[in-house]
Amino acid sequence: MHRSWMKPSLTGPSTALLAAALGCSGSGGDDAISEAAARGKTVYLNVCIACHAVDPTQDGPLGPAIDGATLPLLEAKVLRAEYPPGYEPKSAGITMPRYDYLAEQLPDVAAYLAELDR
8 A cells, every 4th residue: 555645745834844943944043153152052052051041141940141151250160160250140159060071162152152142
């Protein structure tokens, strides 16, 4: 029995809906950010959202919004679990653990957080 009628087709409106649902569009999106920022976004979404919001401009369940965080701030918080001199914390009383293994990825994360403000 021929069952070609059962095969889904991804053309026309179906493709547009799927692309929208997956955040894949021909303009904007990750195409608008640098390669470093795209790598940083991947790190952010795989590690940081455990405490920070998926949207870095919003406060997360444990951590504050961190859009625009600079590399020196990220290095201080992520690698040394401290604040840089003169920095005023966004939330008091919450201590962030160290994540030494992220040292090489921090420039990319900083690029992602900086490019959110463009």
